[in-house]
Amino acid sequence: MGEQAVKNALHIENVTMQFGGVVSVNNLTLDVPEHKIIALIGPNGAGKTTAFNCITGVYQPTNGLIEFMGKPMVRNFPKGKILKNYLGENAGKYKDLPVIAPTPDEITFLGIARTFQNIRLWKSMTVFENVLTAKHMRAKQNVFSATFRGNLSEEKRMREETMALLSEQGLDEYKDELATSLPYGLQRRLEIARALATDPKLLLLDEPAAGMNPQETLELADFVRTIREKYDLTVFLIEHHMDLVMNISDYIYVIDFGSEIARGLPQEIQSNEKVIEAYLGVSDEK
Amino acid sequence: MGTLACGKVHIMEYVISVLLSGISVGGQYALIAIGYTLVYGILRLINFAHGDVFMVAGLLGIYLTATLPIPVSLPLVIVFTVLLGFTIERAAYKPLREAPRMSVMISAIGVSYLLQNTATYVTGGQPMTYPTIPFLSDTVNVAGTQTKWVVIITPFLVLILVTFLTMLINRTKVGMAMRAVSKDFETSRLMGIRINSVISVTFIIGSALAAVGSTLFFTNYPAITPMAGAMPGLKAFVAAVFGGIGSIPGAVIGAFIIGICETIIKGLPSNWDVSVFSDAFTFALLIVILAFKPQGLFGEAAADKV
Amino acid sequence: MTTTKKNNLPTILVIAGLLIFVIILENIRSVFPFLPQIFDPMSPLFTVLKKAAVYSLVAVSMNLLNGFTGLFSLGQAGFMLLGAYTYAILTVPAELKDQVYYLFGGCAFQFSFVDFFKGIFGATGVPGAISMVLGCLIALILAGCVAGFFAFLIGFPVLRLKSDYLAIATLGFAEILRAIFQWQRLGPITNGANMIKGFPTFSSFNITDGSGRVVLQLSTFVPFLITTVCVVIIVLLINSSYGRAFKSIRDDEIASEAMGIKLFSHKMLSFVISSFFAGVGGGLFAMYVANAQAKAFTSTMTYEILLIVVIGGIGSVSGSIIATFLYVACSEWWLRFLDSEQYIGGFKVPLLRNGFRMVVFSVVIMIIVLFFSKGIMGSREIDLNSLFVKKDKKKGQK
Numbered sequence: 002m003g004e005q006a007v008k009n010a011l012h013i014e015n016v017t018m019q020f021g022g023v024v025s026v027n028n029l030t031l032d033v034p035e036h037k038i039i040a041l042i043g044p045n046g047a048g049k050t051t052a053f054n055c056i057t058g059v060y061q062p063t064n065g066l067i068e069f070m071g072k073p074m075v076r077n078f079p080k081g082k083i084l085k086n087y088l089g090e091n092a093g094k095y096k097d098l099p100v101i102a103p104t105p106d107e108i109t110f111l112g113i114a115r116t117f118q119n120i121r122l123w124k125s126m127t128v129f130e131n132v133l134t135a136k137h138m139r140a141k142q143n144v145f146s147a148t149f150r151g152n153l154s155e156e157k158r159m160r161e162e163t164m165a166l167l168s169e170q171g172l173d174e175y176k177d178e179l180a181t182s183l184p185y186g187l188q189r190r191l192e193i194a195r196a197l198a199t200d201p202k203l204l205l206l207d208e209p210a211a212g213m214n215p216q217e218t219l220e221l222a223d224f225v226r227t228i229r230e231k232y233d234l235t236v237f238l239i240e241h242h243m244d245l246v247m248n249i250s251d252y253i254y255v256i257d258f259g260s261e262i263a264r265g266l267p268q269e270i271q272s273n274e275k276v277i278e279a280y281l282g283v284s285d286e287k
Numbered sequence: 288m289g290t291l292a293c294g295k296v297h298i299m300e301y302v303i304s305v306l307l308s309g310i311s312v313g314g315q316y317a318l319i320a321i322g323y324t325l326v327y328g329i330l331r332l333i334n335f336a337h338g339d340v341f342m343v344a345g346l347l348g349i350y351l352t353a354t355l356p357i358p359v360s361l362p363l364v365i366v367f368t369v370l371l372g373f374t375i376e377r378a379a380y381k382p383l384r385e386a387p388r389m390s391v392m393i394s395a396i397g398v399s400y401l402l403q404n405t406a407t408y409v410t411g412g413q414p415m416t417y418p419t420i421p422f423l424s425d426t427v428n429v430a431g432t433q434t435k436w437v438v439i440i441t442p443f444l445v446l447i448l449v450t451f452l453t454m455l456i457n458r459t460k461v462g463m464a465m466r467a468v469s470k471d472f473e474t475s476r477l478m479g480i481r482i483n484s485v486i487s488v489t490f491i492i493g494s495a496l497a498a499v500g501s502t503l504f505f506t507n508y509p510a511i512t513p514m515a516g517a518m519p520g521l522k523a524f525v526a527a528v529f530g531g532i533g534s535i536p537g538a539v540i541g542a543f544i545i546g547i548c549e550t551i552i553k554g555l556p557s558n559w560d561v562s563v564f565s566d567a568f569t570f571a572l573l574i575v576i577l578a579f580k581p582q583g584l585f586g587e588a589a590a591d592k593v
Numbered sequence: 594m595t596t597t598k599k600n601n602l603p604t605i606l607v608i609a610g611l612l613i614f615v616i617i618l619e620n621i622r623s624v625f626p627f628l629p630q631i632f633d634p635m636s637p638l639f640t641v642l643k644k645a646a647v648y649s650l651v652a653v654s655m656n657l658l659n660g661f662t663g664l665f666s667l668g669q670a671g672f673m674l675l676g677a678y679t680y681a682i683l684t685v686p687a688e689l690k691d692q693v694y695y696l697f698g699g700c701a702f703q704f705s706f707v708d709f710f711k712g713i714f715g716a717t718g719v720p721g722a723i724s725m726v727l728g729c730l731i732a733l734i735l736a737g738c739v740a741g742f743f744a745f746l747i748g749f750p751v752l753r754l755k756s757d758y759l760a761i762a763t764l765g766f767a768e769i770l771r772a773i774f775q776w777q778r779l780g781p782i783t784n785g786a787n788m789i790k791g792f793p794t795f796s797s798f799n800i801t802d803g804s805g806r807v808v809l810q811l812s813t814f815v816p817f818l819i820t821t822v823c824v825v826i827i828v829l830l831i832n833s834s835y836g837r838a839f840k841s842i843r844d845d846e847i848a849s850e851a852m853g854i855k856l857f858s859h860k861m862l863s864f865v866i867s868s869f870f871a872g873v874g875g876g877l878f879a880m881y882v883a884n885a886q887a888k889a890f891t892s893t894m895t896y897e898i899l900l901i902v903v904i905g906g907i908g909s910v911s912g913s914i915i916a917t918f919l920y921v922a923c924s925e926w927w928l929r930f931l932d933s934e935q936y937i938g939g940f941k942v943p944l945l946r947n948g949f950r951m952v953v954f955s956v957v958i959m960i961i962v963l964f965f966s967k968g969i970m971g972s973r974e975i976d977l978n979s980l981f982v983k984k985d986k987k988k989g990q991k
Contacts, residue, residue: 057851109853117851123844125908125972126837134837138853144862147833148826156834199853333757382963388756389665390966393903396896397962401955403893408948517892521768524761560777563786567772570765577762578750 007034008071010203010235011056011113016065017089018051018259019079025051026062027259028090033203038229038236040250042270044280048259049239050118053207057115058105064089069111070202076101110138114201116192118208118239122180128191129176133163135198163198169231170194186217190224197232204228206238210245218242222249247271255280304432305554306547307439311507313546314441318500319523320530320538321452322372322493328469328533329489331388335395336375338520339402340494344368344501345417345511346406352418361420365498372494373487381483399517406513414510423506437506442543444503448496449539456535461488469533518566522549525573531586540584545569604977608821615642615817619810634810637926643795645921646816647877650823652901652913654870657827659899660908660972661836662863663843664752665760667895668744671767672868674890675743676736676875678774681789681885682782683732689791694784701781706732707793722800729793733819733876740872741865743770748861764892774887788886795880816877823870828910830866839863843908900958904968912970924954 011033018026026048033039041049055062055075063083067075078095079087103111123131136159142152150156167173170190175183180191189209196204209225210218222245229236240246246253247267255263255270257279263270270276319341326334347367351360379398383391423437456462464485468475476482504519505511523538526545530537552565576583619639622632631638655669682700685693687708690700710724751762773779775786783789795812802808830836838859841849850856879885905916931950935942961968 059847059851104855105847105850106853106855109851115851117848121845121848121851123841123848125840125844130837134834134841134854135852137834137838140834142834144830144835144866147835148830150829150833152834159834195852331757333761379959379963383966386966389659389907390962392665392757392760393899394959394962396899397955397959400893400896400900401952401959404948404951404955408946408952411946412948514893521761521764521892525765528758528761563772563775563777567769570768573765574750574762577754577758581754581758 007037009033009068010035010070011237012066012068012071013052013056014066014068015091015094016052016055016062016067017091018048018055018060019063019083019086019088022086022088024088024259026055026256029065029256029259029261031254031261031264033235033237034252035235036229036233037251038225038238038249040246040253041237041239041256042241042246042253042280043256043262047256049256050207051259052256053115053205053239056108056205057113058103058108061102063087064091064095066095069108069113073101074103074108074111106138109199109201112200112202113205114196114199114203115205116189116196116207116209118211120185120188120192122188122191122195124179124181126180127177128172128180128183129163129167131180131191132166132195132198133159135195136163138199166194166198185212186214189213189221193224193228197228201232201234203235203237206236206240208239208241210240210242213242215244218245221245225249300430300432301554303430304434305550307429307432307434308507309547309550310543311438311441311503311546312550313543314445315500315504316519316523316526316546317445317539317542318448318496318503319519320526320542321449321496321535323520323524324527324530324532324535324538325465325489325493327527329465329472329486330380330391332380332391332395333524334493335392335520336379336398336402337493337497338516338518338523339399339406340368340372340375340516341497341501341504341520342406342511342513342516343371343402344494344498345505345515346410346415347498348502348505349415349417349511352420357420361502364502365495368498368501369491369494372490372497376487376490381486403513403517410513412513414512416510417505417508420502420506423502435507437503441503444499445539448499449535452492452496453535455492461485465489522566522569525569528573528583529576531583534583534585537583537585545572548572601978607977608825612814612817612821616809616811616814619813623807623810634807634812637929639813641918641922641925642813643816643881644925645918646813646820647874647881648898648901648921649914649917650820650877651871651874652898652905652917653824653827653910654867654874655898656902656905656907656910656913657831657839657870658863658867659902660906660913661831661843662839662860662867664860664864665756666763666864666867667760667892667899668747668763668767668868669871669898670890670892670894671763671770672740672744672871673875673878673894674767674770674774674887675740676733676872677879677885677890678783678789678875678887679736679739679872680729680732680876681792681879683735684728684792685789686791693789693791694781696785696787697780699781700784725793725797729797729880733873736876737869737872740875741869744865744868745861748864752857752860752864764895767890767892767895771887771890783887786887788884790884792885793880794883816881819873819877823873824910824914827866827870831910835859835862900962903966904958904961906968906970906972908972909968909970909974911975912968912973915969924950928953 009032013029013031016026016029017024029052041052043049051060054060056067058075062075062077063079064077066073076095076098077100079092084092123134126134140152140155140159142155146152164173167176172187172191172194175187180188183191193206193209210221213221225236226249228234250267253265253267253270254261255276262275262279263273265273319337322337323334326332326337344364347364351363355363375398379394380391383394423435423440425436426433427436427439429439456465464480465488467480468482468485522545523542526541527538529545530539530541548568549565552568553562555561618632619634622628630636651669651673658664658666682702683706686705687703690703694700706728707725710727711721714720714724716724747766751759751766754762774783777785779785795815798811798815799807800809800811838849838854841854842856842859846856882889901916901920902913904920905912905914928950931945931953932947933945935945
């Protein structure tokens with residue numbers, strides 16, 4: 002890939018996440034170019050979700066820099082007691098720069114939306130309300146205008162956009178049902194719809210095909226491509242489902258035990274010795 | 288300030304008497320606090336009814352000593368209190384094991400309400416005087432200060448009971464199970480630990496200590512009303528949080544600190560008018576602790592999983 | 594099909610009808626004196642209606658926080674206390690202050706809203722009435738504001754805590770407030786541990802003729818009106834975009850934050866608004882009992898309101914209101930007989946004596962908590978519109 006020519010939506014540099022004496026993500030450096038579909042793969046417990054949690058502000062990384070759309074979004078370095086027990090690399094690289102530690106909602110506001118590995122829909126709400134509530138963040142209103150209905154046009158806009166999103170996902174017929182009453186595959190779709198409702202530039206999908214059957218997985222691949230075109234999105238996904246990853250990814254990063262072991266185009270990854278050893282080796286030995 | 292300025296002798300006496308009664312009240316809170324801290328450690332439940340169990344133990348003391356000789360009645364108080372604690376757990380908390388934590392807490396509040404109202408009904412709402420228990424109520428002279436034996440005995444009794452309890456938790460199989468359940472409820476269950484019996488044991492220990500505490504506390508207290516358990520209960524809970532919830536030594540030290548502070552506030556010159564704050568102080572302490580060191584003095588910081 | 598235009602007229606009509614019904618109910622015996630004793634304005638019926646109206650507001654405000662936002666707070670009595678005192682201090686007429694605060698040589702605070710407006714509009718007749726209504730109204734709103742402001746201050750340390758710690762911390766704050774208001778040093782403002790009296794109560798709103806005879810009873814209507822307005826505002830809030838955000842926090846905080854909802858500020862918003870209405874409720878409570886005294890606002894009061902909310906269904910406004918009326922009616926009226934000895938023929942019913950009512954009550958509550966944990970309504974609501982709309986639809990289909 003011509004790295005200089007392409008603008009990066011997300012740039013991760015030397016990110017390390019250490020919990021006590023355990024390094025979950027070790028010195029991770031990767032780029033997610035705009036308008037691409039990039040995958041992060043690795044065996045169970047490799048630190049993929051932790052990496053996502055660092056990007057979305059759930060965790061503050063112990064060290065490293067994350068840039069979004071060319072601007073620093075998260076930055077930290079180990080200090081004090083943590084520095085003493087620090088097991089990662091590049092401990093001093095960012096120590097002269099100010100720490101940036103936004104909360105998850107601030108990151109979402111910047112334009113990064115996510116889905117969850119273990120679906121987290123709002124369980125007492127209907128399908129429609131789940132998507133509508135995600136529009137709250139960008140609504141032009143305050144608590145008084147909302148309560149006394151001074152935001153009617155804004156509310157109408159939110160409802161129409163929500164409905165449009167649902168129709169597009171084929172969820173409109175379920176709109177008044179409880180989100181948690183949907184079949185699993187549809188719940189995953191609803192989570193994506195909800196994430197799209199926050200108007201993201203970058204979409205993070207945490208194992209979007211988990212629990213789906215082959216047919217649904219195939220549809221999902223098409224669907225991810227469609228929404229990328231339609232919303233001009235960049236997609237960064239974690240996935241276990243090799244078929245899906247190889248099918249839709251433009252570029253793949255592989256991590257194991259928190260560290261990168263390979264990166265490359267799908268066909269390169271497929272034949273990479275290290276990856277096969279880390280990833281598929283277990284099943285070979287059986 | 289005027290009352291203090293009466294010479295050194297009086298100040299010494301004053302300090303000793305405040306310290307003595309502070310340590311004694313603290314010891315009594317400690318016995319209640321252990322019940323809170325054990326239950327919270329295992330069920331993550333603020334057992335709002337625990338203070339009322341303590342109050343009922345006090346009432347049992349009154350009714351039983353009225354009909355039976357003291358050597359029989361006092362052990363019976365412990366037995367009945369333990370039965371009450373056990374029954375409450377089985378009837379009001381066990382059915383809600385899978386329910387959200389808020390439901391269990393509401394159930395605890397409901398039990399507290401029930402115990403208070405039943406006590407009002409049984410006593411007719413009249414304050415009841417605790418019987419004079421020989422020896423405990425006798426006065427003794429310590430460094431020129433008149434006080435009751437119960438004040439002297441409480442801290443020692445607390446230390447003995449706590450040592451005993453710590454041994455139970457660290458050396459016995461039940462104790463090991465309790466520690467395991469408080470670390471990880473689900474895994475312990477999967478490992479074949481009988482959760483329900485561990486929880487019952489916890490409630491039994493907590494109630495027994497509350498019964499002992501009630502005898503000590505109310506001997507030094509003018510009367511028992513149905514509300515008499517609520518405030519000591521809440522204070523003991525604060526003591527448990529202060530010391531680090533789940534930690535027995537923490538609860539004991541927290542209780543001693545709260546007991547002493549409270550007696551100091553109550554003992555301040557009456558023209559300062561601050562005695563109304565003796566209860567409020569405890570809560571102020573709680574909020575300061577929760578804001579700055581939520582894991583308490585000896586508690587472990589819990590890590591959250593997403 | 595996205596947004597069916599809702600017609601709220603039926604709801605408005607039902608609410609207006611209810612309020613008019615209350616006025617008729619409390620005046621009907623002055624028109625038809627032969628009606629039974631129960632329609633007398635002094636009968637338990639009206640005590641129950643007034644108290645239930647006040648408590649419904651507090652229960653709904655607690656439900657907003659505990660039921661809709663999922664914040665388990667036990668500070669309701671504290672905020673009611675703030676509201677009650679604010680209302681009382683601001684409305685005791687200047688000429689009564691020396692008498693009320695006699696232990697402290699008069700009040701440090703001579704201002705009274707009622708006097709203030711009387712100075713503008715006049716003290717007697719219709720202008721006097723307007724002055725009193727305006728004074729009380731502003732004092733009630735300020736009562737809410739003071740409670741809301743304290744909630745705002747308390748919220749910073751407290752709202753970051755987890756569920757049960759939040760409960761105990763808010764309970765602690767309520768106890769601290771109670772101690773502060775009983776402090777003798779603040780006597781010139783709070784009247785120490787003594788009660789503040791002499792301010793306008795519900796019966797001050799009854800319309801009298803020149804000789805002081807009541808022409809039109811409004812003492813039950815007033816709390817109904819105020820509560821209705823407040824509850825309507827809360828319902829509008831719950832059904833707004835902010836209400837949805839609150840519910841999302843209750844359902845899954847982590848998902849809400851990931852969808853861009855600011856956790857802390859939304860929790861704070863819910864806490865402050867809930868406390869505002871608890872404060873107004875406290876002011877109404879002071880009007881109902883005709884005094885303000887710190888020792889009334891104990892944690893037992895909070896527990897009582899919490900249990901009402903649970904009985905009605907956590908997360909249901911209409912449930913809270915129904916439960917309040919049932920609860921108050923049972924405790925103040927229908928179950929009163931349990932508290933005194935009863936004879937059926939020559940047979941003395943066992944167990945009945947003072948205090949038995951509350952035992953029965955607590956047993957019922959425990960049964961609801963343990964076996965009917967969804968309460969009366971669960972999280973459903975009574976939709977006043979659909980009472981009419983559904984019928985129309987059926988007609989259309991035929």
